[in-house]
Amino acid sequence: MSRILIIEDEEAIAELEKDYLELSGFEVVISNTGDEGLQIALAEEFDLIVLDLMLPGMDGFEICKLIREEKNIPIIMVSAKKDDIDKIRGLGLGADDYMTKPFSPSELVARVKAHMARYDRLVGSTQKSNDIIEIRGIRIDKTARRVMVDGVEKAFTGKEFDLLTFLAENPNHVYTKEELFREIWDMDSIGDIATVTVHIKKIREKIEYDSAKPQYIETIWGVGYRFKV
Numbered sequence: 001m002s003r004i005l006i007i008e009d010e011e012a013i014a015e016l017e018k019d020y021l022e023l024s025g026f027e028v029v030i031s032n033t034g035d036e037g038l039q040i041a042l043a044e045e046f047d048l049i050v051l052d053l054m055l056p057g058m059d060g061f062e063i064c065k066l067i068r069e070e071k072n073i074p075i076i077m078v079s080a081k082k083d084d085i086d087k088i089r090g091l092g093l094g095a096d097d098y099m100t101k102p103f104s105p106s107e108l109v110a111r112v113k114a115h116m117a118r119y120d121r122l123v124g125s126t127q128k129s130n131d132i133i134e135i136r137g138i139r140i141d142k143t144a145r146r147v148m149v150d151g152v153e154k155a156f157t158g159k160e161f162d163l164l165t166f167l168a169e170n171p172n173h174v175y176t177k178e179e180l181f182r183e184i185w186d187m188d189s190i191g192d193i194a195t196v197t198v199h200i201k202k203i204r205e206k207i208e209y210d211s212a213k214p215q216y217i218e219t220i221w222g223v224g225y226r227f228k229v
Contacts, residue, residue: 001025001026001027002025002026002027002047002048002116003026003027003028003029003044003045003046003047004021004026004027004028004029004046004047004048004049004050004112005028005029005030005031005037005040005041005044005046005048005049005050006018006021006028006029006030006031006049006050007031007034007037007038007041007049007050007051007052007055007060007063008030008031008032008050008052008055008078009032009033009052009054009055009056010052011030011032013101014030014032015030016105017050017105017108018030019105020105020106020108020109021108021109021112024109024112024113026112029044029046033055033056033057033058034055034056034057034058034059034060034062034063035057035058036057037051037055037063038058038063038066038067041063041067041071042066042067042070042071046073047073047074047116047119048073048074048075048076048112048115048116048119049067049073049074049075049076050076050078050108050112051063051064051075051076051077051078051095052077052078052079053077053078053079053081053086053090054079054080054081060077060079060090061089061090061093064077064090064093064094064095065093065094067094068093068094073119074096074097074115074116074118074119075094075095075096075097076095076096076097076098076099076108076111076112076115077090077091077095077097077098077099078098078099078100078101078103078108079098079099079100079101080100080101080102081100082100086098096115097111097115099111131143133165133168133169135168135171135216135227135229136215136216136229137149137150138168138207138216140161140164140165140168142165145161147161147164147206147207149206149207154206154207155206156203156206157202159184159185159199160199160202160203160206162184163180163184163196163199163200163203164203164207166180166183166184167180167217167225167226167227168227170227171226171227171228171229172226172227172228172229173226173227174220174223174224174225174226175224175225175226176223176224177193177196177197177224177225178193179224180196180224180225181193181195181196184196200217200225203217204216204217215228216228
């Protein structure tokens with residue numbers, strides 16, 4: 001459930017906003033002073049903050065500035081002050097929106113939902129998950145080029161990593177040494193295909209419990225190799 005912090009000194013307004021937001025499925029925390037609100041905002045995790053401008057102890061401008069130095073969540077600033085200079089200053093300090101009192105609670109809910117959806121889209125577009133292959137205790141992180149075997153990281157050379165990844169991405173398919181050589185080394189006749197055998201041996205030493213009895217990369221005699229799943 002998404003959490004929202006309301007920093008508002010007028011308790012009746014704060015409670016009304018809370019009621020509407022909770023009816024829309026949000027968990028809401030209220031603080032009635034600037035100092036306490038800032039402390040809660042920095043100490044706990046919230047998905048959005050509704051911040052009043054005029055507060056006892058510390059005004060909304062200073063709170064917005066200090067929160068923005070630590071967190072990048074949406075902040076909606078609210079105030080009875082209608083001057084454009086206050087709106088410009090609030091947005092300049094990092095607020096995402098500025099609402100002038102009085103406003104309907106339903107409008108606040110609509111803006112909260114819009115800002116949270118926009119934030120989720122932005123975060124989702126910048127934080128792409130790594131490309132992972134997981135097979136029976138082996139975890140291959142293609143993005144970070146790391147291999148974990150039963151939770152223990154193993155060091156792989158570039159070609160070892162490429163060869164293991166290719167086989168793991170094509171399980172149960174039997175490849176000849178020539179096919180693997182062309183795929184990984186991108187060569188047809190230049191070089192020695194025996195290097196495939198050497199790399200398979202090194203990979204087995206790192207991923208197999210017993211490299212003499214491989215459970216992952218099998219030798220298909222007279223043909224080549226396959227990754228067994």
